[in-house]
Amino acid sequence: MTFIIACASSKGGCGKSTLAVAIGGVYASNGSSVLLIDADTRRRLEDEWYNPxxxxxxxxxxxxxxxxxxxxxxxxxxxxxxxxxxxxxxxxWGLAEAIKAADFCLVPSNVSFQDLRDAQRVYDHVESLNSESKRYRHCWIVWNRVPPAIRSKEMTATMEEAVANGLRVIGTVHERDAYKAMFSYQSTLDKLRAGNAVPSAAKAESEIARLITAMHDELQKKAA
Amino acid sequence: MNEPMSRASLRPPSIKREPIEEDDAKLTELAKNNGFAASGGPSSPPEPNRAPPVISPQGQGQGQGQALSLRERRPPKEIRSVAFNCKMKPSVKARLDEICVERGISQADLLEELVAQYE
Known part of the structure; x- marks a missing residue:
């Protein structure tokens, strides 16, 4: 049966499309068939990224x-x-419908209090939906665009705040050129990694693979 | 280290989805009450570019009435650590940090003392 993921956030510019493409690419390069549903009025996935x-x-x-x-x-x-x-x-409506349809909601959030507010709102909605619905939807925060080297006090405070507020964080996606390059080159991380075309693609692919594995682990835990 | 993980662990899990009768109206109402579904939907006019801000009767919508308290939970501005917005010798920065640690005070406190001393 199909595994349905929603990249869900009410915040613009938090990396939903980038995350969707990165995850879709890693699944596809490992032999899965992937459908990306672009419900953004800007149609970034279909108009700017997808090239057969x-x-x-x-x-x-x-x-x-x-x-x-x-x-x-x-x-x-x-x-x-x-x-x-x-x-x-x-x-x-689209966000609410995507959450309703999904098995797993990934909420990308930049590490800032403003983004965290939006993430918490989505998280709380999924929690209340789970309490009313007969079907459980996972909801996890993904820290996005985290600098690989330096973490400011503000960022640390924000991450601690998320934990204090009971938000569950499934992984971290670092700021890397490879993610931007997926759109520049209309490609996926595996292709950008080949021949070391974009040096950070291998690391990016690894962290997305870890994110996917973490999702699978959570699904298994819940099912057990 | 940078090689992707094994293909097996990256195959999507099989999700059992038995037909479930959901109360769609109830779930839609819930989304609206939570400040979602503010625009669009089957009975709405074509979707605008951005949804207008909505404050629900429960105060759970966007803006001031939101039930979150992230900002409020932060320490007041005056006792937050100070990021010196200037270039300084690393030795000076290190010494400032040392003094703060030794005395258990924030950089803001230290600056306040220095200013007081200067005046």
């Missing part, structure tokens, strides 16, 4: 209006191993 000449044939992209996310998921379910929903950075 440079992207693996294991990956497909469709754009949909936010009000049609549920229908799109229903229509495509079971045709793919993984469906990743990317939404607009807004607390709109």
């Amino acid at each position: 000449k440079t992207v693996s044939s294991n990956i497909s992209v469709i754009s949909t209006r936010s009000e049609d996310i549920a229908k799109a998921v229903e229509a495509q379910r079971d045709k793919y191993d993984v469906i990743i929903i990317d939404v607009e950075g807004s607390a709109n």
Whole structure:
């Protein structure tokens, strides 16, 4: 059965599309068929990133209006191993629908108090949805664009704040050129890694692989 | 070290999804109450670029009424550590840090004392 992931945040610019592409790329390069549902009105995935000449044939992209996310998921379910929903950075219907459809909500958040507020809002919504719904949805924060070398006091305080507020953090995605390069070259991390085309691609791919493994571990724990 | 993990661990898990009768209206109402679903939806006009800010009756929407207290939980500005917005010799910076640690005071306190002494 299809594993459905929502890159869910009401905050714009927190890295939802980048995370969706990075995760989709790693799944695809390991043999899974992946559908990216682009429900952002800017259609970044379909218009700016997806290029059938440079992207693996294991990956497909469709754009949909936010009000049609549920229908799109229903229509495509079971045709793919993984469906990743990317939404607009807004607390709109699309975000609510993506969360409702997902098995796993990943909430990317820059390490700032402002972003954390938005992340907490999504997290709280998923928690309340779980209490009312018959189906459980995982919801985890992903720290995004974390500098690899230096961590400021402000960042440390924000990370501590998240823990103090009971938010669950599944992983960290560092600031790396490779993530930007995925859009510049309309490609995925595995292709950017090949031949050391983008030096940070291998590290980026590894951290996304760890993130995916952590998601699988959490699913297994919950199922057990 | 930088090699990706094994293919097996990166295969998506099989999710059992038995048909479940969900109360869609209830879940939609919940989303609205939580400040989501502010725009769009089957009965709405075409989706605008950005959703307007919404403050729900429960005060859970965007803005001031939000039930979060992240900002409030931070220490007041005056007792936060100070990031010196100037270039200084590393030895001076190190000495400042040493004094702060020795005396158990913040950089802000130390600056306050120095200013007081100067005046």
